[in-house]
Amino acid sequence: MIRIHFTAADFAGVRFAPRAAPLLELNTALMKLLTPGDELLYGRWRRRSLHSLPAAAGALADLVPAGRAPGFLDVFDDSLPDALDAARQWHPHRIRSEIERVYAGHPAPPPPWVRDLHRGEAGGLRVLRRAQHAAFESVVRPVWPVVQDLHQREFTRHALAVAEHGLGAALAGLVPGARLRESVWELPGAGERDVEPGGRGLVLRPTFHWTGHPLVSDLPGRPVHVTFPAGPGLPLTPAGPDDPGGPEEALARVLGRTRCEMLLLLAEEHTTSGLARRLGVSNATASAHAAALRGAGLVTTVRAGRAVLHRRTAMGTLLIGRHDQVRSKWGHKP
Structure with a gap:
């Protein structure tokens, strides 16, 4: 308890994290990867993930010698470059104390690169960054x-x-x-x-x-x-947790799901703030997506007083075509 x-x-x-943290998702994926059980559901995913892990990622196992992970692996930045550099922000004595904690009582000594990390040498930090990046690209990037x-x-x-x-x-x-x-x-x-x-x-x-x-x-x-x-209880796949397949999903993969949903909504006129509210994103994000669609000739934008109004163009309607039927599945109706 x-x-x-x-x-x-x-x-x-108390607040809810507004965006996913790449290294947090990597850490939990690796934990699931190495936790026995759920063989029927996760066995194939485990075998495939372990087979695809590059050699550089193996260094991460050196930091969890007895199933206890050092605190400096708890990284919550929502930008991957910032997350990969986060360990450099830790005070050297904290890195030393965390390494000593996880290796306390362990019969085997830490490998040379972990000893470099313990001493605060740049080479140890480079190995850690390379291992995290390699593991993320292999395990999490396909489903990010x-x-x-x-x-x-x-x-x-x-x-x-x-x-x-x-x-x-x-x-x-x-x-x-x-x-x-x-x-x-x-x-x-x-x-x-x-x-x-x-x-x-x-x-x-x-x-x-x-x-x-x-x-x-x-x-x-x-x-x-x-x-x-909070997941679906099944291994994630690049096509999505529901794996609907078909042309609707193909269009979402080309445009990005948020832009595809925006095109669906813009069968009727919406303000930037209205789009943001319906899509569950910030006004700035909605504005950026609308600008990208406008640049592709799929959306028109006009100003009406203080409001900015967006609507789908004929080309956008032609592209979205019968994909309007997925509006109800994604939970957005104009």
Whole structure:
């Protein structure tokens, strides 16, 4: 059981991560890859993923000698380049203490590159960055667009839950077995653990490879991060969790799912803010997608007072064609 003890400031600081974190998804994918069980569902995915892992990624196993991962692998940046450089921001003594913690009592000494990392040498950081990048490109990159889509759906779902029922109900319903008892949020977990954010804030993060209990990252001086399983319970595929196939999905892969959905919506006129609200993205993101579609001749944009109005062109309608039928499947109706 995980018990998170809230103060009033902690309740005020609860937020949902707006974007997926590439190295978090990599970490949970690797955990699932190395966790036995679910052979019927995950056996083929495990064999395929392990076979495709490049040799450079093998260095990551050196950092988890006894199943305990060092804290500096908990990286929540939503930009892959920033995430890959995150370990450089850690104070050298923290890296040393984390390596010593995970190797405590382990019979084999760490390999040379881990000793370089322990000493704070640049060569060790380069090996770590290369290993994370290689593993991400092999395991997560093929399904990264799917992860981003799923994350946006989760973000929208929880935003609506908080708006309609309040934060307490959203926390209690986050995962099966969760409950809020006065100022203590209880979550299912291995063993007993008490966490006190102490006003640092708490970030909720869905993951789409892990299917076990919630994971908590409680690093000094940083917000507490609670990672919870939110996927379909099946291995993700590049075609998407539902794998509908067919021309509708092909069009979404060419345009990008958000732009395809935007074209569907623009059978009728919408403002930028209206598009953003319907798509569950920021105004800036909606504006950027509309500009890309406008540049391709698929959308027209006119200004009406303070509002900016977008509508599909004849070419856009010709391209979208019978794909309007997927509007209801994706949950967007003009």
